[in-house]
Amino acid sequence: MGSSYGKIFSISTFGESHGKAIGVVIEGCPAGVPFDETFIQQELSRRKPGQSKITTNRQEADEFEVLSGVFDGKTTGTPIALLIRNQDQRSKDYSHIADRYRPSHADYTYQQKYGLRDYRGGGRSSARETAARVAAGAVAKLFLKEYGITVQAYVSQAGALKLNKNYQELDLSLAETNIVRCPDQNMAEKMIELIDSVRKDRDTIGGVVSAVIKGTPAGLGEPVFDRLHAELGKAMLSINACKGFEYGSGFDGVSLRGSEHNDVFYTEDGKVKTQTNFSGGIQGGISNGEDIYFRAAFKPVATLMKDQESINEAGEKVTVSGKGRHDPCVVPRAVPIVEAMAALVLADFLLRNRCSQK
């Protein structure tokens, strides 16, 4: 349980870090969506390992194969299965942790939950699974494109280096021009330097990804549990290493007074708008047509390239050696994952909203 997501536009992912393949079955994508394979591959390449000096050097081409659901270049309305074969597995890198629990990993909890585990590269708990999400998210983006909805994410914090500009002050198109995916070139350089230095220390560091969704019509989101931001929150928190989520004014908004925080409505060219957007484009859990924006916090990667103290399955004190290949900081590669999950949420709610009125 728990490997499926979405109510109408829904996905079911499968695969382990060092198994034969990972993949995803997308159900509920409407028929007739132009299926742009080049775009899907581009999205996968944004996430793939080994793309720069500040990411893991595991080598995976992350090429995908379409197994079903597409005919004559369009979706058919039936399940779309996408398959990505694992290539650079080196499972023996992991034999040394077969009987021991890496600190702050899922080794111990999986063992407790299931009574056994695929210890190779973390098995199912590996962030490798997110490639399947990115592939599915790319399909969701193709669907959203038909409605003029776009999702863009970027790195707004790495370690203590925080970009103190809101998204309106930034040229988000610059995010993809540097390897850390921060749209402020000056800050990007500092972040790259920081992450590279952390990497050289054989250590890791956390970060924050911010995202903006534009073009959403009013009406997406369902009261009372399936609020748009609640699903966005769940979607982000389901990404490996994510520790927090906030949208609109977020945690900082709590210090404001209502009279400062309320977004006043006005009309422009017959369209209802708000003068401010502390609501983050969502009111009562439903989109109001303004930009939706949010932030997701990611902890420092648990795997370090140095020895750490831990215990084994017998409960004895052992040393866990830093092997395998890992990112010193997840946020550069988390950017396309955040976008993918947001796109999946939006696609689902766009369809759900078709049932709101008689």
Next chain:
Amino acid sequence: MGSSYGKIFSISTFGESHGKAIGVVIEGCPAGVPFDETFIQQELSRRKPGQSKITTNRQEADEFEVLSGVFDGKTTGTPIALLIRNQDQRSKDYSHIADRYRPSHADYTYQQKYGLRDYRGGGRSSARETAARVAAGAVAKLFLKEYGITVQAYVSQAGALKLNKNYQELDLSLAETNIVRCPDQNMAEKMIELIDSVRKDRDTIGGVVSAVIKGTPAGLGEPVFDRLHAELGKAMLSINACKGFEYGSGFDGVSLRGSEHNDVFYTEDGKVKTQTNFSGGIQGGISNGEDIYFRAAFKPVATLMKDQESINEAGEKVTVSGKGRHDPCVVPRAVPIVEAMAALVLADFLLRNRCSQK
């Protein structure tokens, strides 16, 4: 859609602020749980309006009636329906907003989504719906009690007044001894003063609720989308006015290095523990047996007791007058709601985990 929550231990709430009643149907509560009606009523009383000078003065006894699912003092395994009649409705208080949108409320988004709306007190979008959650959460607590799992929340921030102590430094049993539900008496007094002063200004202010879950066994939570913290996040963000969620080290953790942030395992009396708990009791989305803790941010209430500028359904500029009865700050009453939602999540995952092993 969207008024149901949970996969096995699941709830379905109904009712509007000024309709006849609100209520909840609980499905999937196992048979044989002692059904303590007094406890459920106490929980409802912790949330009910009019309980102190810093809450709304709407008067609702919030007495509930058990319609089904209980026999001879125990749950029967069949749906438990709980009903709470609305009493102090004063719907005419709302006729003045029938055709206009209150800023930062759900008036506009509901109208856009459904093409019509029950404008009385916000209808379904009102936080009155959360009484049904508290009733259901109380049943979840009764089930969790059988397993020694407890949930406790408290106010850790009101406006800019932030309690800079972590939960281990506090005596959480003190939270219920003051009307703001902050376990630090000194801070509690300041918070009460602040909220009261904001209320006198006919304004509102936000806050943060922190929560701690103790006694959870290892193994709760499902990879990869239904991680325990992802569902906790969704559950919190589904509460009215919630803008952010973080667990364990949260947003602050991003600045740490992995070598500082990793929680080292050790064994004590044959039990696996961690030396620190930046993980917040959850690793790989699954509980590890340590305390689970998280924070939820709440924005300032949108309804102000003063006039605000807005538009009506025709898009014309109008004034929205502050009427009705509202809380100057939601967090004191949000405490039992946060606990209820957390208890519902835990109850569901406790049952889901029964299916993990052969």
Next chain:
Amino acid sequence: MGSSYGKIFSISTFGESHGKAIGVVIEGCPAGVPFDETFIQQELSRRKPGQSKITTNRQEADEFEVLSGVFDGKTTGTPIALLIRNQDQRSKDYSHIADRYRPSHADYTYQQKYGLRDYRGGGRSSARETAARVAAGAVAKLFLKEYGITVQAYVSQAGALKLNKNYQELDLSLAETNIVRCPDQNMAEKMIELIDSVRKDRDTIGGVVSAVIKGTPAGLGEPVFDRLHAELGKAMLSINACKGFEYGSGFDGVSLRGSEHNDVFYTEDGKVKTQTNFSGGIQGGISNGEDIYFRAAFKPVATLMKDQESINEAGEKVTVSGKGRHDPCVVPRAVPIVEAMAALVLADFLLRNRCSQK
């Protein structure tokens, strides 16, 4: 689990035979549907006990109260809760079976499943629960009415008395003109006589309900598991005492050759039709626009008004005395239940189909 039904237009029923009330929460009914309370009451009256000499003489007015989801005479898109109080409970009629299992009832299986049971009138297993379905089905019918879709059922067999005419040869409007709900007056009289005679024998007998759905557009039903007829089948088989379901040519169709059974397409006034309709209006699990028709078999009621041999909870041989009040044959009252369940299935698929195309 198991007390909810439907994916988008979904219901959750609650209540026991001799508890305080039964009821239903309807989620996913679109906003804007005219809410005709008189019609809903009429539907409930078609199902209510005590309506004729061939039904149980339990007296229940089955008046319902709307608790939520309706405003200004229209549905609001939020959950619609309907409540029916139990009146004529006579729970003490059942104290004699508290510790024993009635043959072919759910007494034993509930006890095994839950470890305890509400033995009064069968508790949750009682067909009294179907009143909630009829109320919900009436709302579904109001929604379907907006699309010109109608559902009509009738009794086509009582005991061995089988109406050997297909629905096209009958004037279905006559079904409601007699107490057994058979549209052939001659056969109706025989059926009434049979059932009354069985009743006098303190025995019971089975029957078959047939149903026809008209006005369905092509496209309803989802491949591959949620075929329209598969959901109709589940819906019917979920009704108390239902033992079989067939649609279109059904069991008899197996003896035909493909060349006889295939329905040839033709066009009339630009509309695609079929010359025969062995398909029962469904091809590949999806409606084709022709009439949908099916049959549901109901076993003889298990409760007899005479003594039967059985065992008690200790496994000892005991006598179960025939008390309580029960129908000698369920099919007359099953007619509105069959219609209600069919309407719920259709309403759900009508909404699901809104998501088929881009």
Next chain:
Amino acid sequence: MGSSYGKIFSISTFGESHGKAIGVVIEGCPAGVPFDETFIQQELSRRKPGQSKITTNRQEADEFEVLSGVFDGKTTGTPIALLIRNQDQRSKDYSHIADRYRPSHADYTYQQKYGLRDYRGGGRSSARETAARVAAGAVAKLFLKEYGITVQAYVSQAGALKLNKNYQELDLSLAETNIVRCPDQNMAEKMIELIDSVRKDRDTIGGVVSAVIKGTPAGLGEPVFDRLHAELGKAMLSINACKGFEYGSGFDGVSLRGSEHNDVFYTEDGKVKTQTNFSGGIQGGISNGEDIYFRAAFKPVATLMKDQESINEAGEKVTVSGKGRHDPCVVPRAVPIVEAMAALVLADFLLRNRCSQK
């Protein structure tokens, strides 16, 4: 939507008749189940085409590949993805029907539903999809084996040739000893002769598959909608060409009186049993520990090897020529599919029942 089935032990199938592959993702299979690949392959071989003179001569090895969810010969509790590549596709066999609707096929309904369709071999509507179900069902059987639950199906009717013995009078182990899968050798020969003769006529014929489930504990099934037989019914009716379902006494039971039909309880060696089993092992929707048995009716295959009249997409009268390769009668190959779907239902309810009691 509609390509997933099951609540806890759930499957999601994908793939078209003439696409690259078909497959299934199994979610919710508990960890620790011995994964017998040989057995799974055997099950697939029982369903595969080209196995005898009375089945289609399409050649598919139906070899499967395990992509995930298995480690060291056991299930890991994470999604199990199974892939079957299509080999003998001959898609050009189908170009002649690209613009026309085969009678009683899903061509027209898919076109209406989705606005486009993969016409090659029926695309998603092809019974080729059921190979994925058989693979998943084999995994379910491996899980059920751990609990001593077995499922066996056999052909009890082909055309008008009906086996008038109930399952207790038959040696079910003989079913797999002949190509029609009927355990009565005499009847089997007649059936084979009939089907072969129908095949030579370039025509098709229907049939009935019966099934028996042994070893089920009391308590499986959920009131009130998810009754065990209601899910079995849906599962069977979701199989291509299935037109009817009945369990226990079924349609014939309606003519009996309650006093004949009731199953009297007795105790043997401390175990509760019933003297008769008209209930088919299910009372109130929940298993009582007796054998569960049911029958599923299958219509004659729609594709004939001769010309038929029909219409094209423009609504013009056309001839549809019999090409492709098809079964003259589906029931011999439906036997393992019926078993697979029944096993999936049982596996799901076995897990669901773990949550019935505190």
